[in-house]
Amino acid sequence: MILSASQVVTPARILAPGWLLLDGERIAEVGEGAPPRPPDVDLGDATVVPGFVDLHVHGGGGASFDTGTADAADVVAATHLAHGTTSMAASLVTDTQDRMVDAVRELALLVRDGRLAGIHLEGPWLSPQRSGAHQPGSLATPDPASVDALLGAGDGAVRMVTLAPELPGGLDAVRRLVDAGVLAAIGHTDATYDEARAALDAGAGLGTHLFNAMRPLHHRDPGPVGALLDSPVDVELIADGVHLHPAVLRTVFAAKPGRCLLVTDAMAAAGAPDGDYALGQMAVEVREGIARLASDDGDGAIAGSTLTMDAAVRFAVRTAGLPLADVVHAASTTPARMWGLDGPDGVGAIEPGRRADLVVLDDDLEVVRVMSAGTWVTR
CATH class of the missing domain: 3.20.20.140 (Metal-dependent hydrolases)
Incomplete structure (x- = not known):
């Protein structure tokens, strides 16, 4: 599954726009700009941060x-x-x-x-x-x-x-x-x-x-x-x-x-x-x-x-x-x-290999969605 958003906060910098490729419970790839194929979930103007x-x-x-x-x-x-x-x-x-x-x-x-x-x-x-x-x-x-x-x-x-x-x-x-x-x-x-x-x-x-x-x-x-x-x-x-x-x-x-x-x-x-x-x-x-x-x-x-x-x-x-x-x-x-x-397979950051624990925030930094181990737990 590919997610895209206007901002993705990684340990090194904020990718704007950014995308993530998820493979089950894990983050497989993270990139800036347009994703390699149309995203499965386009989060629009949201910011994605680690859980x-x-x-x-x-x-x-x-x-x-x-x-x-x-x-x-x-x-x-x-x-x-x-x-x-x-x-x-x-x-x-x-x-x-x-x-x-x-x-x-x-x-x-x-x-x-x-x-x-x-x-x-x-x-x-x-x-x-x-x-x-x-x-x-x-x-x-x-x-x-x-x-x-x-x-x-x-x-x-x-x-x-x-x-x-x-x-x-x-x-x-x-x-x-x-x-x-x-x-x-x-x-x-x-x-x-x-x-x-x-x-x-x-x-x-x-x-x-x-x-x-x-x-x-x-x-x-x-x-x-x-x-x-x-x-x-x-x-x-x-x-x-x-x-x-x-x-x-x-x-x-x-x-x-x-x-x-x-x-x-x-x-x-x-x-x-x-x-x-x-x-x-x-x-x-x-x-x-x-x-x-x-x-x-x-x-x-x-x-x-x-x-x-x-x-x-x-x-x-x-x-x-x-x-x-x-x-x-x-x-x-x-x-x-x-x-x-x-x-390498832990939590706390958005980078390849980490567990896909993610928080989606709107422009006011209010929580929109939460993902735990690759599964949406709030929508």
Whole structure:
């Protein structure tokens, strides 16, 4: 099948116009200009981008990964798939050790059958000073037994762990994770610059939702933000206009070309109406699309987002003014590369051999159609 469109975004450049030859689940050829024969599907003025890869998402469609059930996971995945996310991780917030082990064990089955790209543990090894929307009473220090228990429950399905490296045992935990082939991410941390640098030297390779739930950047006390900006590692950014100002997005993209990845950090209310929800053990109020911990004054801590990846792409391009190619790279290519999902037959880019995960966008960057593994899943 040949698809043609006014723009096709590839890793090297934007083809305008462009075309793709699909062979079953794979992309066989990609070209610019007129296709070698009349296209089977002419997408007209649309832009074709690779399927989005979201490595930090807790829920959507009213459901949450924290329940650990296949039914809930399917609702979350279907909700985000309709918005262009064709590969996603299941992110778990802080809970008791037993409940987290149970959730990891159940979700690992969905990783093995290909419905999820992996599991991301955001907690319980987080700073009490920067816990955000995580249950303070369930926070813990990363002793070897608890680290091994959660990794063991996943049997290889846990791909990433966010932790505060300044906690007792934090650096040892980073090394333990790296030795196990798990990405150690710095987040929900009150670390100093030197403590964060020590974690990076120990093998940490990511900053979880940069700026948010971190000791702030100060010109005499750069903290973890300064360490992450000062190192050749990747950083997550939540482009919803709530977590970060557009100028901050522009600054970080300029400072770390090819190292930024967009994440939604979405909770259950993504793709669902305003209302009262839960994030792990915490009660959350969603008003006008903003999720906050329930409080008497309505000004509780930000509790994830209601973001979908297509909305993040629109915000980054339309509001922050970032180039489309850079934003698509951050929404697809960088996260796929970071988790090793970008092999010759992998995802995250439009090039020969890759899986045919595609998103068709209109002039307003709204999703028109979504393809997963060579099959249209929305029309």
